[in-house]
Amino acid sequence: MKADPSSQLTPPMPDEGVPVSVKIRERLVAARKRFHSNDNIADFIEPGEMDALLSEVEQKMQTVLDSMVIDTTSDHNTADTARRVAKMYLNEVFRGRYVKQPSITQFPNAEHLNELMIVGPITVRSACSHHLCPVIGKLWVGVMPNEHTNVIGLSKYARLAEWIMGRPQIQEEAVVQLADLIMERTQPDGLAIVMEARHYCMAWRGVKDLDSKMINSVMRGAFLKDPALRREFLALIPQKD
Secondary structure, X not given: OOOOHHHHOOOOOOXXXXXXXXXXXXXXXXXOOOOOOOOOOHHHOOOOHHHHHHHHHHHHHHXXXXXXXXXXXXXXXXXXXXXXXXXXXXXXXXXXXXXOOXXXXXXXXXXXXXXXXXXXXXXXXXXXXXXXXXXXXXXXXXXXXXXXXEEOOHXXXXXXXXXXXXXXXXXXXXXXXHHXXXXXXXXXXXXXXXXXXXXXXXXXXXXXXXOOOEEEEEEEEHHHHOHXXXXXXXXXXXXXX
């Protein structure tokens, strides 16, 4: 009696055919980790999965274009739009969700610096989590170090800001996330951040106001306790546009 050929086939893997986004989400849920729009989920993405996720997002984006009755077959302008948009979101605009925190070299405060330092303006680009419209602006960081503060290069403030802003964000939450991160990495006596940005969810849609901007600040440590230090920081920021 001949064996049934089908019985000799390799049994399918348990998660074969499961979208990679579902696998990542299941890991997050199992670990009881939040995955809001402005959270980083890099620790739950396994090697090689970003390519699969990009292909999945491309397929979903193609479905969106089809539902909007946009001809991507005969229109050369939109033939590769789904792929381009998927790459833009995962590899550029929202990269801060999917890659680990940038490596930052820290140095001891050997000279015991204890004077106000200001870095900026740092150009920041993000997208509002409500409409995924661009948020573009700049921010200033003020640091009051102490003898135990970890000193980092000036460009590293920009790298940390880019990592935080490279996600769907709400400006009020973004500056708090950035402040928490810089406080953790440098441990200064005080930290101040001021951000000014134009929100295209107001300029491009809705009220279509091209002139409005949002300005907000976060003050920590010495900047909260010392009004003179706070005034000095705000006075040294160049006149905003």
